[in-house]
Amino acid sequence: MKTIKVMDTTLRDAHQSLWATRMTTAMMLPVAERMDRIGYDAIDLMGLIQFDVAVRYLKEDPWQRVKLMRGKVVHTPMQSSIRSKSLTGFDVVPNDVLLLWCERLIANGLKRVRAFDALADLDNIVHILEHAKSLGAYTVGALVYGHSPVHTDELYARKTKELIERAEVDSIMLKDACGLLTPDRIRTLVPAMKNVMGDVPLELHSHCLTGLAPLVYLDGVKLGVDQVHTSTAPLANGPAQPATQTIARNLRGMGYRVDLDDRLIDEVSAHFRRVAEQEGKPLGVPMEYDAFHFEHQVPGGMLTNFHFQLAQAGLGDKLDAVLHECAQIRRELGWPIMVTPFAQLVGTQAVLNVVQGERYRIVPDEVKKYALGYYGKLLAPVEPDVLDRIVENGSRRIALEPEPMPPAVPELRRKYPNMSDEERLLRYSFAGTQVDEMLAAGPTRTEYHFQTPIAKLVSELAKRPKFKYVHIQKGDTRVDLVG
Known part of the structure; x- marks a missing residue:
């Protein structure tokens, strides 16, 4: 009986997809130790x-989130992800900054490092994986899955072989970020x-x-997939990953072994x-099949x-036009x-083309950089002809050929001499006073408190000015609200 392994995505991609990445550290910590024991x-x-x-x-x-989680998750490897030649923004950053970022991720306890390049240009990531x-x-x-004439099975086989030979990676991930894979x-x-x-x-x-991802997972396992990525319902389905509970149950029903503690998952x-x-926050619900998604491929x-x-x-009436333009x-x-x-x-270029009424009359810098x-x-x-319009209408500040970027870490350390590399990297990535504002907010909250029913009732009533007087009593507890 083959054992199928499971990667949990609840604390990263699930809330990124469903809650706009707004899960706080305090929301994670109360269940971190239980997640560590589930068997992921x-x-x-x-x-x-x-x-x-x-x-x-x-x-x-x-960085504090990583350290706090590492203090509670001691048996299960935690993963970080690096996107090609960029950090938090879209701009390409110097290679020494990327390598330092990689070093600090590992030093802080993220012992599993994934790297990807959406162009499948492996020169952008092999050195990171080697490091x-x-x-x-x-x-x-x-390898990011694409649905197009150029994203063929032969391409993925060739890039898989190249990744294994050049970077000696421990595993390969087929990353279908847009939910485009089908059973066929x-x-x-x-x-x-x-x-x-x-x-x-x-x-x-x-x-x-x-709506096809759960079936794609089951068919993938039949064909040799060794690990599937799932999230804990209610942060599953919709734009997120399939639910751990459902996938585990179906795999067991198909005769595979899934070594997860269902009781802890339920908790x-x-x-x-x-x-x-x-x-x-929204709960994930199954999506209906939409054939148009395969044309525009815009993420949820x-x-x-x-x-x-x-x-x-x-x-608001221009949405369909924008999607067709995409x-x-x-x-x-x-x-x-x-x-x-x-x-x-x-997406930005599509909106500009539709709103301006003339295609590529305005060209964002990122579009010109991509094309060049x-x-x-x-x-x-x-x-x-499109390239000509992009070059003509794009910023003249962007050279027709990208120049090599000089190292940035030495200057970063000179600029911020009495600072950790972690904070230096944040200041490199975030402009203005954003890091100072984050630090001024104080230490990361580590406790999450649920409102009691009475506190929730009082809070809701306080939002409704039409009530001039409210009396609540339960046993010896009495609350009077006077407007």
Whole structure:
């Protein structure tokens, strides 16, 4: 009986997909020790957006989150993710900054390092994976799945073989960030990849944006997938990963072994359900199949932003036009996969094209940089007439050929002499006073308190000015509210 391993995504991708990455450290810590005992192969904790949201919106030190979690999760490896040549923003950063970032992730307890490049330009990530491996980390080479004429089974087999040979990764991850995998495609893609992998394990990661991910997982396991990425309901389904509870039950029913403690999973599930209720956060629900998703491929979070931003501008009726424009821009730009930063640059260009009424009249800097190869080698060329318009209308400050970036760490250490490398990296990544504001907010909260029913009732009543007098009594406890 084959054992199928499970990576938990509840603390990273699940709340990134469902709660706009707004899960605080205090929400995580009460169940961290139980999650450590569940039996996960690994816990996915930190990507670059977790650093970004922690500093800018939650006013929490993300490095402190890592340390606090490491103090409670002592048996299960925790994972971090590195995106190509960038950190928290879209800009390419010097190589020595990336390597220092990798070092500090590992030193702070994230002993599993995953790196990916959405262009499948492995020159952007091989050296990072090699560096992580030299520091004792378990390394995961991730290949981002794309649905296009250039993202063939042969391409993925070739890139898989190259990652294993060049970086000697410990595992390969098939990363379907846009939820585009189908049962038909998985039946040809997984065998093609497994055929060149030898004993290297294959991980499968998808999102439920078309409702097909749970079935894709089950078919993938039949074909040789060794580990699946799931999240704990209620932070599952919708734009997030399939539910751990459902996938485990189905795999066991198919004759596979899944060594997870179901009772502890239920306790973690109950905790996050209460958090969602108290914070007004959405719960994941299954998505209906939408064939149009395979054309525009816009991630769920961006769809929500499109709805909001267009409505705010009085252009709510333009959403379908923007989505069709996204599909056309992808074709013209050589089929970029709709993940950060390419989803944002395609989406921004689509909105500009629709609103301006003239395509590529305004060109964001990121679009010009993409077309000129700043982010890496493209799998397919940009259409010549479109490239001409991008070069002509884009910023003149952007050179036609990217220049090598000089090292930045020595200057960073000179600029901030009495500071840890962790804080230096934050100050490098966040402009202005954002890090100072985060530090001024004080230490990271470590306790999360649920309101008692009476406290919740009083809080809700206080929001309703139409009540002039409220009397509440239970036993010897009496509360009077006078408006």
